[in-house]
Amino acid sequence: MIKSPRGTRDLLPPDTALWNFVEATVRDVFRAYNFHEIRTPIFESTELFARGVGEETDIVAKEMFTWEDRGRAESDRGQSLTLRPENTAGVVRAYIEHKLWDRGLNKLFYIGPQFRRERPQKGRYRQFYQIGAEVIGPAASGSESPARDAEILELLATLLDRVGITGWTLELNSVGCPADRARFNEALRAALEPVVAKMCADCQRRAVTNPLRVFDCKVPEDQSVIETLPRISQFLDEGCRTHFEQVKEILTAVGVPFTLNGRLVRGLDYYTRTAFEFTHGALGAQNAILGGGRYDGLSEALGGPAAPGIGFAIGEDRLVLSLAATADSVLRTPDVYIAPLGPGMNREAARLARELRRSNKDLVVELGDESFRLKKSFEAADKLKSRYILIVGENEVKADAFALKHLASGEQVSVPRAELAARIARH
RNA sequence: GCGGGAUUGGCCGAAUGGCUUAGGCGCUGGAUUGUGGCUCCAGUCACGAGAGUUCGAUUCUCUCAUCUCGCCCCA
Incomplete structure (x- = not known):
């Protein structure tokens, strides 16, 4: 038997109803904040991710699905292509390619599949779905303002509430500018040198490859050492410090609760200043339901104009996973089951179905078959959870x-053809 | 890439080195042919793949695959 590739899965009803509910709700929220949808290709030139995400990141170094194009045209042949492992680089590429700043498009959202070749786990798949948004534009458009950071975070709080996620935590930090991080890294290495020998094997490795990641350590014995290490907050320059203060002030003013986490660091190279994560307890090791932050230098890194930006990506698979609601509760069932009774009745039933659907586009109409005995039609209507049988x-x-006949109450009436649609409609 | 745990029919879930091997849900049909949801009856469907041990394996061993929980990293 041919099965779906490792790390991929089919989404079936009734789960798809839940996914559609999530996406419809999210679209509503984006509309209220005046974000507009963008759809970028699911594969891009490999170079985009190498430059946009960072050569040294795990994503680029070992998790991408990459292949070489073998087109006939000289321009195609040999080009290295990659299934997108995230969507921010693609959005910024489109922003530059289409000069979106000239069209006043600076608040964009996307919903779609992403691909990473990782070991599958709970809430981690090789084809996974992200819902994301980006605010990007020239500094004159206000894209650098702490007000944008706060608005994005407030939007996310609204979005999670509307979808029905309860018990989330917003963790917040500032990772400063590249210069701040360089000084911080230096200080961190210096601080680690005398103590690293006492730490776990992972930390010893991190201390060499990527000192920032030492903060991710969960080994209890190492925590006391980690507490003594310098924090990024001590290395922020005046601009970054003020920016972060204002973000926190606005959040407090609008009433979005957050927790400061000086140990929160982001994995992708392009992040600057504000970094955040919303976590949820029901997710096990993959407790981050969404992550994001500011990326003021990304556009320039991709050859575009200066264009500060901030964005986030929600793991839709994880979001659905942490929803308390069951799929059945959002699954729409038929309003009426039409039961043609006996030979020759299919024609009349089809006409009625058409009339009902045309007169009220919201009606869900299921059509039975004249070969069914009436008893079987009733059973079918019950099984489908139809409200009425006709x-x-x-x-x-x-x-x-x-x-x-109303199936739940058993009440049955004879209704003239012209009054059927009104009678069946929800009140 | 590295560890631990799993893998029984459409789904959940027992038992067992040989004697068709549960139970529940589901699905199909029936209990006299224009009235269901309850009940009853009948039917339906399996031991992840390969190799080995054995007279004989679903049950023991090994390899692989997949899933799962962690590590790494991230959404």
Whole structure:
């Protein structure tokens, strides 16, 4: 049997109803904040990710699905292409390519699949879905303002509430500018040198490869040492410090709760200043339901104009996973099941179905078959959880009035053809 | 890439070195052919793949695959 590739999965009903509910709700929220949708290709030139995400990141170094194009045209042949492992680089590429700043488009959102070749786990797949948004534009558009950071975070709090996620935590930090980080890294290495020998094997490795990651350590014995290490907050320059203060002030003013986490560091090279994560307890080791931050230098790194930006990506798989609601609760069931009774009734049933659907586009109409015995039609209507069953038999056709039965109450009435749609509609 | 745990029918879930091997849900049909949801009856569907041990394996061993929980990293 051919199975779906490792780390991929089929989403089936009723789960798809839950996914659609999430996406519809999210679109509503984005609309209220005046964000507009962008759809970028699911594969891009490999160079985009190498430059945009960072050569040294795990994503680029070992997790991308990459292949070489073998097109006929000289321009295609040999080009290295990659399934997108995240969507920010693609959005910024499009921003530069189409000069979106000239069109006043600076608040964009996307929903779509991303690909990383990782070991699958709970809430981690090789094809996974992200819902993300970016605010990007020339500094004159206000894109650098702490007000944008706060608005994004407030939007996220609203979004999670609307979707029905309870018990989330917003963790907040500032990772400063590249210059701040360089000085911090230096100080960190210096501070680690005398003590690293006492730490766990992972930390000893991190101390060499990427000192920032020492803060991710969860080994209890190492915590006391980690507490003594310098924090990024001590290395922020005046501009970054003020920026972060203002973000916190606005958040407090609008009433979005947050926790400062001086140990929060982001994995991707392009992040600057504000960094954040929303976590949820029900997710095990992958407790981050979404992550994001500011990336003021990304556009320039990709050859574009200076364009400060801030964005986030929600792991949609993880979001759905932490939803308390069951898929059944958002699954729409039929309003009416039409039961053609006996030979020749399919035609009349089809006409009725068409009339009902045309007269009220919100009605969900399920059509049975004339070969069914009436008992079987009832069973089918019950199984589908239809609200009404509409019987289409010879008597009804003669009278041009049809037996309509409410299945839950058992109440049955004869309804003239012209009144059917109104009768069935939800009140 | 590295560890631990799993892998029984459409789904959940027992037992067992040989004697069809549960139970529940589901699905199909029936209990006299224009009225269901309850009940009853009948039917339906399996031991992840390969190799080995054995007279014989779903049950023991090994390898692989997949899933899962961690590490790494991230959404």
